Amino acid sequence: MRGNGTVPQVLRVGFWLAAALSSSGLVVAADHPAFGPVKDLFAAMSKHDGEAMQDTSTANFQLLEDGEIWTMQKLVTAVQPKGKPYQRNNFFKQIRARQDGDMAWVSYWNKAEIQRAAETRTIVWLESAVMVNVNGRWKIQMLHSTRVEPDKQPDDVEWERFDAGK
Numbered sequence: 810m811r812g813n814g815t816v817p818q819v820l821r822v823g824f825w826l827a828a829a830l831s832s833s834g835l836v837v838a839a840d841h842p843a844f845g846p847v848k849d850l851f852a853a854m855s856k857h858d859g860e861a862m863q864d865t866s867t868a869n870f871q872l873l874e875d876g877e878i879w880t881m882q883k884l885v886t887a888v889q890p891k892g893k894p895y896q897r898n899n900f901f902k903q904i905r906a907r908q909d910g911d912m913a914w915v916s917y918w919n920k921a922e923i924q925r926a927a928e929t930r931t932i933v934w935l936e937s938a939v940m941v942n943v944n945g946r947w948k949i950q951m952l953h954s955t956r957v958e959p960d961k962q963p964d965d966v967e968w969e970r971f972d973a974g975k
């Protein structure tokens with residue numbers, strides 16, 4: 810290349826920076842593959858499908874939900890309509906992911922729009938999940954969920970709707 814060498818040097822620095830970030834296991838821009846079971850869990854919740862919910866997690870799954878410790882069975886029970894049908898639309902925005910071998914964690918924003926009859930309620934959570942790779946498939950081992958009050962919800966999150974039908 811011709812010139813003063815600045816462009817090739819910038820390209821080399823960019824290449825090494827990208828290589829260093831990818832080798833560290835840190836993912837920021839796109840969804841990490843380990844985030845898939847989290848989305849699948851919420852899709853199953855939208856369908857009230859307890860079996861599909863359980864299929865996304867390990868046998869010793871634990872949910873830390875606003876200061877309470879839940880099992881998968883408690884979560885399955887909590888999302889059942891109980892005679893009042895509802896529709897749930899899920900929105901996510903991954904914040905960060907990190908993988909170390911067969912273990913990964915993801916932090917993300919979670920928003921649900923829940924419609925019952927003529928009323929729509931929006932709830933936002935800040936969450937993190939720990940996944941383990943079991944026989945080549947990512948499974949959720951632990952979720953930590955904190956509800957975010959409307960006055961503390963961030964304005965700059967670009968929500969990505971996740972279709973429960975996918």
